[in-house]
Amino acid sequence: MDEINIIExxxxxxxxxxxISNDFMFGKVMQDEELxxxxxxxxxxxxxxxHIEYPELQKSIKTDIDAKSIRLDVYVKDKKGTxxxxxxxxxxxxxxxxxxxxxxxxxxLQLIDKGQTYNMLKPSYxxxxxxxxxxxxxxxxxxxxNICKEDKNISxxxxxxxxxxxxxxxxxxxxxxxxxxxxxxxGKKSDxxxxxxxxxxxxxxRLTKEWRHEFMTLSMKERLDREKGREEGMEKGREEGRxxxxxxIIIKMIKQGFTDFQILSVCDTSIEEIEDCKKNx
Numbered sequence: 001m002d003e004i005n006i007i008e009x010x011x012x013x014x015x016x017x018x019x020i021s022n023d024f025m026f027g028k029v030m031q032d033e034e035l036x037x038x039x040x041x042x043x044x045x046x047x048x049x050x051h052i053e054y055p056e057l058q059k060s061i062k063t064d065i066d067a068k069s070i071r072l073d074v075y076v077k078d079k080k081g082t083x084x085x086x087x088x089x090x091x092x093x094x095x096x097x098x099x100x101x102x103x104x105x106x107x108x109l110q111l112i113d114k115g116q117t118y119n120m121l122k123p124s125y126x127x128x129x130x131x132x133x134x135x136x137x138x139x140x141x142x143x144x145x146n147i148c149k150e151d152k153n154i155s156x157x158x159x160x161x162x163x164x165x166x167x168x169x170x171x172x173x174x175x176x177x178x179x180x181x182x183x184x185x186x187g188k189k190s191d192x193x194x195x196x197x198x199x200x201x202x203x204x205x206r207l208t209k210e211w212r213h214e215f216m217t218l219s220m221k222e223r224l225d226r227e228k229g230r231e232e233g234m235e236k237g238r239e240e241g242r243x244x245x246x247x248x249i250i251i252k253m254i255k256q257g258f259t260d261f262q263i264l265s266v267c268d269t270s271i272e273e274i275e276d277c278k279k280n281x
Contacts, residue, residue: 081122123159
């Protein structure tokens with residue numbers, strides 16, 4: 001069996017076990033407006049979210065040809081125009097706070113058109129559901145808003161909020177409804193009616209051939225891209241090793257009194273590199 005067939009078999013097995021903690025599965029399940037709305041209400045119980053619009057699976061946004069594009073797991077709006085971006089994250093990439101900063105800027109560019117005033121920007125929430133504790137303080141939830149450093153009672157008023165949820169916590173700091181959802185993401189079952197609906201939606205998603213094919217295609221591409229990156233990295237490492245070895249030989253020849261012409265005739269080098277090596281002696 002060749003490598004491609006092996007990878008395909010591995011992906012098929014992964015699909016059969018795929019749960020809500022997978023960003024692809026999460027995005028598909030959240031296409032159900034009722035499930036998505038209830039999740040937002042559990043995360044943000046103080047808000048009255050009676051309707052959401054335009055749920056999009058992994059919405060791709062790129063501001064211009066040179067900008068870094070982003071792919072959002074879930075991107076929705078409520079009837080007031082408030083924007084919600086929900087991301088599922090199972091790998092601690094050490095860059096999530098900076099990523100929310102970038103996401104916020106890119107999202108804002110989508111919310112107003114040329115000529116409109118900044119007051120047209122609607123409130124926004126960027127929410128990361130993590131299987132690890134980003135800030136290592138043991139909390140289920142960390143909510144950030146911009147406030148004055150000198151006077152904590154003064155809010156900047158930019159109406160942006162970043163929330164990091166952590167499934168790896170035992171602290172009693174969130175509602176029972178939110179805690180059972182986070183436990184479910186962590187792989188724990190529950191008799192909660194919403195969790196049962198989510199679990200049924202996940203099982204139904206696994207039976208959808210179109211989604212299975214899409215998952216296989218995206219995952220295969222990601223694996224091949226990673227493999228290509230590894231090969232390029234290994235080649236770069238080998239090239240750096242060859243360069244280091246060549247410079248060591250040049251330095252030895254300089255120390256032994258070889259002329260520049262003799263070194264050029266033996267080594268695949270240049271006068272500039274020889275002069276650079278002389279500086280390191």
